[in-house]
Amino acid sequence: MMSIIQNVKREDYRGDTFMGHSQADKAQTRERILSAAARQIRAQGLESLSIGGLMRSVELTHGGFYNHFDSRAELQQSALERALQDSEARSAQALEDAGSAAGLARFVRGYLSRTHRDQPDTGCAIVALLSDGGRSDDALREVMSEHIERFFDRVAEAFGEGAGEQATVAVCAMVGALGLSRLVTDDKHSDEILRTVRDFVLASAREARAG
Amino acid sequence: MMSIIQNVKREDYRGDTFMGHSQADKAQTRERILSAAARQIRAQGLESLSIGGLMRSVELTHGGFYNHFDSRAELQQSALERALQDSEARSAQALEDAGSAAGLARFVRGYLSRTHRDQPDTGCAIVALLSDGGRSDDALREVMSEHIERFFDRVAEAFGEGAGEQATVAVCAMVGALGLSRLVTDDKHSDEILRTVRDFVLASAREARAG
DNA sequence: TGTACATCAGTGAACGCGCGTTCACTGATGTAC
DNA sequence: TGTACATCAGTGAACGCGCGTTCACTGATGTAC
Numbered sequence: 001m002m003s004i005i006q007n008v009k010r011e012d013y014r015g016d017t018f019m020g021h022s023q024a025d026k027a028q029t030r031e032r033i034l035s036a037a038a039r040q041i042r043a044q045g046l047e048s049l050s051i052g053g054l055m056r057s058v059e060l061t062h063g064g065f066y067n068h069f070d071s072r073a074e075l076q077q078s079a080l081e082r083a084l085q086d087s088e089a090r091s092a093q094a095l096e097d098a099g100s101a102a103g104l105a106r107f108v109r110g111y112l113s114r115t116h117r118d119q120p121d122t123g124c125a126i127v128a129l130l131s132d133g134g135r136s137d138d139a140l141r142e143v144m145s146e147h148i149e150r151f152f153d154r155v156a157e158a159f160g161e162g163a164g165e166q167a168t169v170a171v172c173a174m175v176g177a178l179g180l181s182r183l184v185t186d187d188k189h190s191d192e193i194l195r196t197v198r199d200f201v202l203a204s205a206r207e208a209r210a211g
Numbered sequence: 212m213m214s215i216i217q218n219v220k221r222e223d224y225r226g227d228t229f230m231g232h233s234q235a236d237k238a239q240t241r242e243r244i245l246s247a248a249a250r251q252i253r254a255q256g257l258e259s260l261s262i263g264g265l266m267r268s269v270e271l272t273h274g275g276f277y278n279h280f281d282s283r284a285e286l287q288q289s290a291l292e293r294a295l296q297d298s299e300a301r302s303a304q305a306l307e308d309a310g311s312a313a314g315l316a317r318f319v320r321g322y323l324s325r326t327h328r329d330q331p332d333t334g335c336a337i338v339a340l341l342s343d344g345g346r347s348d349d350a351l352r353e354v355m356s357e358h359i360e361r362f363f364d365r366v367a368e369a370f371g372e373g374a375g376e377q378a379t380v381a382v383c384a385m386v387g388a389l390g391l392s393r394l395v396t397d398d399k400h401s402d403e404i405l406r407t408v409r410d411f412v413l414a415s416a417r418e419a420r421a422g
Numbered sequence: 423t424g425t426a427c428a429t430c431a432g433t434g435a436a437c438g439c440g441c442g443t444t445c446a447c448t449g450a451t452g453t454a455c
Numbered sequence: 456t457g458t459a460c461a462t463c464a465g466t467g468a469a470c471g472c473g474c475g476t477t478c479a480c481t482g483a484t485g486t487a488c
Contacts, residue, residue, distance in 0.1 A: 022484075026431065044346050047258055051475060063477085064432045072475060120345065126391075131342040133394040134331065135255050145396040152400075168407045173380055176387030180337075183344040185356040189363075196379045233451075237464065262442060274444085275465045283442060 030068040032058045037079035038086055042128035043121035046076055046136060080140055083125035084147040091124070091151070095158055104158040104205050111174055112198040114191065117181045126151060127178045163208035170201045241279040243269045248290035249297055253339035254332035257287055257347060291351055294336035295358040302335070302362070306369055315369040315416050322385055323409040325402065328392045337362060338389045374419030381412045 036057050040049055051072060052062045069075045094107035110116060116123045126148055133144040156167035177197035184190040247268050251260055262283060263273045280286045305318035321327060327334045337359055344355040367378040388408035395401040 025484095029431075045256075045258070045342060047256070048346070050473085052473085060431095061433050062475085063434060066476075067431055126394075127342070129342060130390045130394070131256060131338070131340060135259070141394065142396055144394050148391060148395055149397070149400065165407045165411070168404060169384055169411045172387035172391060172404065172408050173384040174387065175391060176383035176385065179341045179390070180359060180383060180386060183337075183341070183352065183355050184359055185353055186360070189360065193379060193383065196376045197383050200376070200380045236451095240464075261440090263440085271464095272466050273442085274467060277443075278464055 026067070029058075029060070029064075033060075033065070033068055034075075034078055034082050037075055038082040038125075039121040041076075041079050041132075042083050042087075042123065042125055046080065046129060046132045046140070049076060049079065051075075076136075077140060077143070080125070080129070080143055083129070084143065086122070087124045087126070088147060088150065091154065095154055101206070101209055104209075105202055107158070108170075108174070108198060108201050108205065112177060112194045112201070114194065117178060117190070117194060120182065124175075124178065127175055127182075130175070130179060159205060159208045163211070166204050166208045170204055173197050174201060237278070240269075240271070240275075244271075244276070244279055245286075245289055245293050248286055249293035249336075250332040252287075252290050252343075253294050253298075253334065253336055257291065257340060257343045257351070260287055260290065262286075287347075288351060288354070291336070291340070291354055294340070295354065297333070298335045298337070299358060299361065302365065306365055312417065312420055315420075316413055318369070319381075319385070319409060319412050319416065323388060323405045323412070325405065328389060328401070328405060331393065335386075335389065338386055338393075341386070341390060370416055370419045374422070377415050377419050381415055384408050385412060 033054065037049060037054055040054060040057070049072065051065045054075075055062045055065050065075075069078065091107055091111070094110055095103050111124065120128045126144070129144065133141055136144075152168065152171055155171050156164050159167040159170070174197060177193050181190045181193045184193065244265065248260060248265055251265060251268070260283065262276045265286075266273045266276050276286075280289070302318060302322070305321055306314050322335065331339045337355070340355065344352055347355075363379065363382055366382050367375050370378040370381070385408060388404050392401045392404045395404065
């Protein structure tokens with residue numbers, strides 16, 4: 001009986017969630033935990049990470065956590081880095097052809113889209129963790145700061161030479177708009193904030209690249 | 212012996228922290244707790260509120276908390292409202308003569324000052340709790356949303372008729388700039404963000420009021 | 423190819439700890455006479 | 456004015472609970488022969 005049940009479970013798990021015991025399997029499990037954590041902190045904040053809840057969300061039990069991370073603190077740091085990388089990769093992709101005006105416009109439209117507003121867990125970690133950053137220890141703060149600097153640099157590059165100040169304003173306006181649009185409960189006003197700032201940034205970028 | 216010590220303590224407390232037992236005394240104690248909580252959540256977030264820590268910070272013991280609030284949840288709501296009112300009162304004061312360009316300029320300079328950046332606990336609650344808001348229950352979210360709407364309205368009014376979009380951009384840029392300036396660890400860059408956005412908003416306001 | 427053994431990812435009970443909350447108690451204040 | 460009593464803000468021990476962390480154990484996998 002027991003072995004039948006076990007076998008059935010094994011079948012179900014194969015290729016699904018259960019990963020076997022090879023080193024590659026272990027790395028894959030770690031990846032699933034980390035990926036879930038990176039989403040969790042963007043949705044609910046750095047302090048919302050609980051080992052029990054996180055492991056449950058990837059259908060494992062809490063004890064196994066320590067096969068992959070030394071402590072909750074290490075997880076927080078890794079999850080923050082992952083969350084920032086995730087969102088950086090996304091914007092990097094959009095800005096890939098940053099030399100072209102189209103790339104920049106595509107990035108701005110995506111950043112200030114309703115989709116981005118409504119899916120914080122897969123979106124920009126800087127906005128998702130804007131208030132959390134200042135409350136963390138120096139190591140976490142430094143990680144955030146570096147990614148923010150890169151964000152500014154990337155946008156400045158896309159805006160082009162001599163438009164550094166316009167790029168700075170654009171980044172601040174985009175970050176503020178996304179954050180505020182997520183809190184405003186009136187959908188129409190929330191949409192309007194996104195639209196208004198999007199149009200402003202697009203116009204500013206056109207002007208910068210033309211001038 | 213005991214009574215002497217007691218008397219000494221009473222003397223020390225008189226007019227200092229101990230408040231007696233009248234209704235006014237009770238209200239004053241509640242006020243001290245609430246005021247500390249409103250600063251605490253701006254410095255460390257809504258979830259950082261602990262009854263023990265809070266009561267210790269106003270030099271009382273945890274048990275007495277329930278003479279003033281029903282639960283931690285009620286405290287969070289009250290503290291959030293207080294924090295938002297605190298910061299709204301500040302900006303209202305600066306914008307008091309919003310009809311004059313000087314009032315608006317004073318507000319913008321104060322909002323994007325290093326002082327404001329370096330003292331989140333007494334500053335704008337919207338920025339301090341920008342990421343926390345979305346994680347709270349509907350009641351707290353609604354409170355934040357209403358204050359955000361008022362913030363937009365106030366600034367729009369100061370910008371004047373027909374400059375609603377410029378006002379929207381200004382609010383987003385100010386919120387983003389303050390939040391980002393708090394995370395950037397390089398002081399020079401942090402200052403530069405504040406300065407750049409301040410100059411942009413001041414110019415935008417001048418233009419709006421002139422046009 | 424088949425068998426015996428070692429490895430180690432994952433399990434789940436157990437731990438100490440800090441939290442929110444309750445409650446019996448204290449003692450200074452305000453009130454009634 | 457002085458005295459006896461009621462009130463109630465504040466105290467601190469105690470509670471149940473969920474958390475991070477540990478650890479003895481399981482059993483599927485990979486390896487040695």
